[in-house]
Amino acid sequence: MTNKRTIIALTLAFAAFAAPALAQEHSHEAPTPPAVKWSFAGPFGKFDEGQLQRGFKIYKEVCSSCHALSLLSIGSLADAGGPGFSEAQVAALAAEYKIKDIDDKGEAIERAGRPADHFPSPFANDAAAAAANGGVAPPDMSTLAKARGYMRGFPTFVFDIFTQYQEAGPDYIHAVLNGYKDAAPAGFIMPPGGNYNEYFPGHVIAMPKPLSDGQVTFDDGAPATLAQYSKDVTAFLMWAAEPKLVQRKRTGFQVMIFLIVLSGLLYFTKKKVWSAVH
Amino acid sequence: MSGNSTYQPQNAVLQWFEKRLPIGGLIHSSFVAYPTPRNLNYWWTFGGILSMMLGIQIITGIVLAMHYTPHVDLAFKSVEAIMRDVNYGWLLRYLHANGAAMFFLAVYIHMFRGIYYGSYKEPREVLWILGVIIYLLMMATGFMGYVLVWGQMSFWAATVITNLFSAIPGVGDTIVAWLWGGYAVGNPTLNRFYSLHYLLPFVIAGVVILHVWALHVSGQNNPTGIEPKSEKDTVPFTPYATVKDGFFMACFLILYCWFVFYVPNFLGHPDNYIPANPAVTPAEIVPEWYYLPFYAILRSIPDKLMGVVALFGSILILAFLPWLDTSRVRSGRYRPLFKQFFWLWVIVCVGLGWLGSKPPEGIYVILSRLFTLYYFGFFIVILPLLGIFEKTKPLPNSISESVLGAKA
Numbered sequence: 001m002t003n004k005r006t007i008i009a010l011t012l013a014f015a016a017f018a019a020p021a022l023a024q025e026h027s028h029e030a031p032t033p034p035a036v037k038w039s040f041a042g043p044f045g046k047f048d049e050g051q052l053q054r055g056f057k058i059y060k061e062v063c064s065s066c067h068a069l070s071l072l073s074i075g076s077l078a079d080a081g082g083p084g085f086s087e088a089q090v091a092a093l094a095a096e097y098k099i100k101d102i103d104d105k106g107e108a109i110e111r112a113g114r115p116a117d118h119f120p121s122p123f124a125n126d127a128a129a130a131a132a133n134g135g136v137a138p139p140d141m142s143t144l145a146k147a148r149g150y151m152r153g154f155p156t157f158v159f160d161i162f163t164q165y166q167e168a169g170p171d172y173i174h175a176v177l178n179g180y181k182d183a184a185p186a187g188f189i190m191p192p193g194g195n196y197n198e199y200f201p202g203h204v205i206a207m208p209k210p211l212s213d214g215q216v217t218f219d220d221g222a223p224a225t226l227a228q229y230s231k232d233v234t235a236f237l238m239w240a241a242e243p244k245l246v247q248r249k250r251t252g253f254q255v256m257i258f259l260i261v262l263s264g265l266l267y268f269t270k271k272k273v274w275s276a277v278h
Numbered sequence: 279m280s281g282n283s284t285y286q287p288q289n290a291v292l293q294w295f296e297k298r299l300p301i302g303g304l305i306h307s308s309f310v311a312y313p314t315p316r317n318l319n320y321w322w323t324f325g326g327i328l329s330m331m332l333g334i335q336i337i338t339g340i341v342l343a344m345h346y347t348p349h350v351d352l353a354f355k356s357v358e359a360i361m362r363d364v365n366y367g368w369l370l371r372y373l374h375a376n377g378a379a380m381f382f383l384a385v386y387i388h389m390f391r392g393i394y395y396g397s398y399k400e401p402r403e404v405l406w407i408l409g410v411i412i413y414l415l416m417m418a419t420g421f422m423g424y425v426l427v428w429g430q431m432s433f434w435a436a437t438v439i440t441n442l443f444s445a446i447p448g449v450g451d452t453i454v455a456w457l458w459g460g461y462a463v464g465n466p467t468l469n470r471f472y473s474l475h476y477l478l479p480f481v482i483a484g485v486v487i488l489h490v491w492a493l494h495v496s497g498q499n500n501p502t503g504i505e506p507k508s509e510k511d512t513v514p515f516t517p518y519a520t521v522k523d524g525f526f527m528a529c530f531l532i533l534y535c536w537f538v539f540y541v542p543n544f545l546g547h548p549d550n551y552i553p554a555n556p557a558v559t560p561a562e563i564v565p566e567w568y569y570l571p572f573y574a575i576l577r578s579i580p581d582k583l584m585g586v587v588a589l590f591g592s593i594l595i596l597a598f599l600p601w602l603d604t605s606r607v608r609s610g611r612y613r614p615l616f617k618q619f620f621w622l623w624v625i626v627c628v629g630l631g632w633l634g635s636k637p638p639e640g641i642y643v644i645l646s647r648l649f650t651l652y653y654f655g656f657f658i659v660i661l662p663l664l665g666i667f668e669k670t671k672p673l674p675n676s677i678s679e680s681v682l683g684a685k686a
Contacts, residue, residue, distance in 0.1 A: 043540060071355065071358045071359075071362065072362070073363075076362065139552070140553075142358065143358065143551040143552070144551075146543055146548060146551040147548050147549065147551035147552045148548055149548040154632075160541070160544065161536075161537075161541060161544060164540045164541055165541075166540075166541050166542075166543060166544065168548075169548065201561070241551070243362055244361070244362070244368040247368075248368060248369070248372075248539055248542070249539065249540070251369070251539065252535065252538070252539025252540055253539075255535050255539060256532065256535065256536075256539070259528060259531050259532045259535060260532065262528045263525065263528040263529050263532060266521065266524050266525035266528050267525050269521050269525075270521045270522050270524075270525045273517050273518060273521050274518065274521075274522070277316055277513055277518070
C-alpha cells in the first residue's frame with residue numbers, strides 16, 4: 001500500500017511541477033486554428049463536388065501562378081470521389097495547357113495537354129521558383145493539406161483517435177488564408193518582404209494575402225467572399241492530397257462491419273470450445 | 279517442434295510423403311497437439327498477433343516494392359504514385375505504414391507481459407534473448423522503412439540516427455561514411471536502406487522460427503508462473519489456443535483497420551509529406567512514436583557518446599534480464615512489491631515516450647533524466663534487490679488449482 005501511495009504522490013508532484021512549465025510553453029504559440037465543419041470529415045465523410053469545382057477554379061485562377069500541383073494528372077479531376085468533372089470537360093481543360101515535349105525528330109516542342117499529363121508547374125525548377133519569390137520556392141500543393149497541421153496537445157490528441165479528427169491540415173490552411181492582418185501589432189518587428197499572419201508560425205509569412213472578397217467569380221452563384229474561397233480552396237487541396245479519401249472511408253465501413261461480425265462469431269466459438277474446460 | 283509426433287495421416291499419398299518428410303507431424307505437434315497451459319489470459323495472444331503482423335508487413339511490403347523506386351529524385355514521387363495511380367495502392371501503403379506501428383504496439387504489449395509474468399526466467403532465457411534480437415531487428419527495419427518514403431522527416435531522421443555512430447571514438451566517422459555510402463545521407467544511403475529493408479524482415483522471420491522452436495521446447499509460461507505438472511494443467515493448442523488467438527487477432531484487426539481507414543495519418547508527422555530537402559532542416563526532428571522513449575534517453579544525457587551508450591544500453595539491458603531478476607518466483611501476481619515497481623516502470627516508459635516528443639529544454643530535460651534514472655535503476659538496482667528482500671505470496675499447488683480453486 002505504501003508504494004501505491006508513493007506512486008500517487010510522485011504523479012501529483014510531477015503534475016504540480018510540470019503543469020506551469022507546459023502552460024508557459026503554449027503562450028508563445030500561434031492561436032489554435034478554428035475547427036471548420038468539413039464535408040469530408042468523419043467516418044462517412046465525402047467531398048462536395050460543387051465545392052471541389054469551385055476550389056479548383058480558385059487554384060487555377062489564383063494559386064497556380066506560383067504553386068505547382070505536379071503530382072496530379074489533369075485527368076484525375078474526373079476520377080470517382082473527386083470534383084466530378086466529365087471526361088469531355090477534363091479533355092477540354094487539358095487542351096488549354098501547354099506541355100513541353102519532344103517530337104519524333106527529337107526537337108523540343110510545346111503541345112496541347114492531354115488528361116494523362118500532370119499539371120505543368122509555374123516555374124521551370126525550384127531555383128527559378130525561389131528566385132522569383134524572394135528566395136524561397138512556394139511549396140508544391142499536391143500534398144500540402146497533409147503536410148501542414150498544428151500541435152493538438154494532450155489529451156486532445158488521444159481523443160482524436162476516437163473522433164477521427166484528421167483535419168488539422170485543412171483547418172490550419174483555412175486559418176492562414178483568413179489570418180492576414182493589414183498591420184502587425186505595435187512593437188512587432190516585421191522583416192522586409194514579410195506579411196503578418198495570425199496563424200502562421202512566427203507570424204511572418206512571405207506569401208502576400210492571396211485571396212480577398214470578389215477576386216474569383218463562381219458559376220454556381222456561391223458568394224464571392226474570402227470566407228467562401230478559403231473553405232473551397234482548402235477542400236480542393238485536401239482532395240488533391242488525398243484523392244482516394246471517399247473510397248477509403250467507404251471501404252473502411254465494409255471492413256469494419258466484416259471484422260465486427262467475424263470477432264463476434266469467433267467470440268462465441270471460443271466460448272463454446274472452452275465451456276468444457278472452465 | 280516438441281519431439282517425435284505420433285501423427286499418422288489417413289490418406290495414402292500423405293502417408294507416403296510423411297515417411298519421406300514428416301512435415302505434417304511437425305505441424306501437428308507444434309500447432310495442434312502442443313500442450314498449452316489452460317490458464318493463459320488474453321495477454322498471451324500477442325505472440326499470434328505478432329506473427330500475423332509480420333505476415334501482413336511482408337505481403338504488403340512485397341507488393342509495394344513492385345511499385346517503389348529507391349532513388350532520391352523519384353522515391354517520394356513513386357510513393358505518391360502508389361497512393362494515387364496504383365489500384366488500391368493507398369490501401370497497401372496505409373496498411374504497411376500503420377502496420378509497422380501496430381507491430382510495435384503488439385511487441386510492446388508482448389514484452390511488458392513477458393516482464394510482468396517473469397517469462398524470461400529459467401528455462402526460458404534463450405527464448406527471451408531471441409525475442410530481444412527480434413525486437414532489435416524490428417527497430418532497424420522500421421527505421422529504414424521510414425527513410426524510404428524520402429520525406430523531410432525520413433531524411434532528417436536518417437541524418438540524426440546515422441550520426442549517432444559518429445560518437446564511437448576513433449572509428450566513428452569511418453562507420454558513418456560506410457553507412458551513408460558517401461559523405462552525407464544521399465542516394466547510396468537510400469539504396470542500401472531499401473536493400474536491407476527488404477532483407478531484414480526475412481531475417482526476422484528466421485529468428486521468429488527459432489523463437490517459436492525455443493518456446494515449444496521449454497513450453498509456455500503462464501499467469502501463475504508455475505510449470506504444468508499434470509495433463510489437467512494443459513489443453514491442446516488446437517482448438518483451444520487457436521480459437522482464442524483467432525478471436526483476439528480479429529479484435530486487433532479492428533483497431534488496426536480503424537487507423538488504416540479512418541485516421542491513417544494520425545501516427546505520422548505532417549513534415550513527411552514534404553519531399554526531402556537537405557538544405558532545409560525541419561523545426562523539430564522527431565522519430566516515430568515507437569522510438570520516442572529511446573530518443574528521450576539519448577537526449578537526457580549531455581555527453582554524445584554516453585547518450586548513445588545509454589540508448590543502446592537501454593535495449594541491450596533487456597537481454598540480461600534473466601540474470602538481473604534474482605527472484606525465485608516467476609509471476610508478478612505473487613510479488614506484491616515487484617508489481618508496483620513494474621507498473622511504475624511502465625508509467626516511466628510511457629512518460630519517456632512523451633518526453634521524447636518534447637523539445638529538449640527546461641523541465642523536459644530534468645524529467646527525462648529522472649525517468650532515465652528509474653528506467654535503468656529498475657533493472658540494475660530494484661530487480662536484483664527485490665529478489666533478496668521481497669516477501670512473496672504463497673504459490674498455488676498447480677495451474678488447475680489456481681483456475682478451478684477447491685474443485686480441483
